[in-house]
Amino acid sequence: MGILSIILLLWWLTIGKERGYFSKLKTIFDFKPLLLMIFFFAFSYLSLFWTENFENAKIALNYYKYYWIMVPVLFTSLTKKEAIIGLYIFILSIGGYSLFSILIYLNIWHINQNATANPRGILSYSIVTSYMAIGFISSLFISYYNKSTVIKIVFSTTAFLCFVGIFINNGRAGQLSFFITLGILFIVYRKYSFKPNILISIILVFTASFYLLNYFNKIDRFKNGLYELQNLEKNNFNGSWGERAYMWHAGAYIIKENPILGTGVGDNIDEFIDYTKTHPSEATWLRSFHNQHLDTLTRYGIVGYLLFLSSILLLLYYLKNLKLFFGLGIVFFSTTFFSSLADILLLMKPYNNVFMLIFLLLSIIVYKSRNTKATN
Incomplete structure (x- = not known):
């Protein structure tokens, strides 16, 4: 991904002025779903001001690093x-x-x-x-x-x-x-x-x-998960689903303590470790929320989460008149949304980059369908 991004950026910089790509940069700010998504990523960097663990912050923000190349290059150059x-x-x-x-x-x-x-x-x-x-x-x-x-x-x-x-x-x-x-x-x-x-x-x-x-x-795996949820106190939050249930408890506590802006990009796991000291269980060894929604809410609070979610919902709203792509958008974002209840998909490679790619491709399709002056 690093090599590809460098190649794309050099290609874009080389021919961008000649083909008018640079002048199209302002169109990014005309398209509200993409603008909201950019605001979310900017907010994640802004949260460095109220975070203390810069090492964890660096790891988290590292998953977004190629987006700053993907957005301008693809949105301005693709038809x-x-x-x-x-x-x-x-x-x-x-x-x-x-x-x-x-x-x-x-x-x-x-x-x-x-x-x-x-x-x-x-x-x-x-x-x-x-x-x-x-x-x-x-x-x-x-x-x-x-x-x-x-x-x-x-x-x-x-x-x-x-x-x-x-x-x-x-x-x-x-x-x-x-x-x-x-x-x-x-x-x-x-x-x-x-x-x-x-x-x-x-x-x-x-x-x-x-x-x-x-x-x-595969049905037995679901039965085991349900058994773990039904016996949380007996098993002390043991097992895959039991551990995830423990993270829900911990996440709810951390969100309650930092509801608006969150802990900042780097401190949510530190807050979780503090929580485990007063709430012992079989799941205290975990160092991930295994839940993208909890991870985002604990890091960036309600403000960050709403910026992220509203960008997706607004994109789907814009897609509503494009039957095929509205359907594809629902499929991708719904599957991602519900799968993310059990995993931090947007902090996993290559899903993090695929997510932004699909968001961009759908944005390009709807923006150039709405803008009759754009080249289709």
Whole structure:
């Protein structure tokens, strides 16, 4: 990512004046969703003024460093058509990764410690499963809205690969976000959802999903998680879901103490460590909230969290008249939102950069659709 960013920046600086990219920089400030997102990142740097642990702050802010190149270079140089192609390529790449994961599951491709029980490839299974959920539903949207037979076949194949990939991997948060996102889409498109062919398709997807969960022995993992939640006091917040529940308790306490501006970008884990001293449990060894929402709220408070969330909601609002891309936006941000309840996805590579890339591509598409003077 570092090498690519340097190449892009040098390319942009070299031809930017000739092609008018520099003059287009002001358009970034005309597009409110992107402006709000920039305000959020600026606020995260501003929070250095009320944080004490600069080492932790440096680590957290390091995940945003390429955004300052991605935003001006991509937003000023890409056309609407190129942004659409970029989205399609991203979805196809998930299909490719799904095939990679399936080959590991079938014991055809061998890599590191991967096995049929956890064929995650080179990424964390929490990221992989979320990718697969995004890839499956997005591929269905692209197949549905595209008239090209070739594209329909390609993305239908991608959807099939991603669908299998969702359930052979171990990301329970990604699997749950998949079902929740389907439910949200059912509500958003409710006037179409009860049409016989669509309703039958939805029923088939849910039936096949639960069948595959059982077939790939993933249901037991959910049962274990529920057992941990039901026995929090008995187990003293032990286990994966128990530890996450402990972080909810700790996070709520820290937010209550610093509700408006948060602890600052570097101090939330220090505050958590202080909390563990008076609230002993099996989970005190943790040094991550395993929850993007808690992490953001504890670092930046309500102000920072609302800046971040409002940028996404406003982008979706702007997309509402672009049927395909509105659907793709809901799929990506909904899956990310709910998967982030169990993992700090935006502080995990490569999801942090992918998130900003998709936000930018959708921003370019809607901005250049709204602006008739822009080159499409």
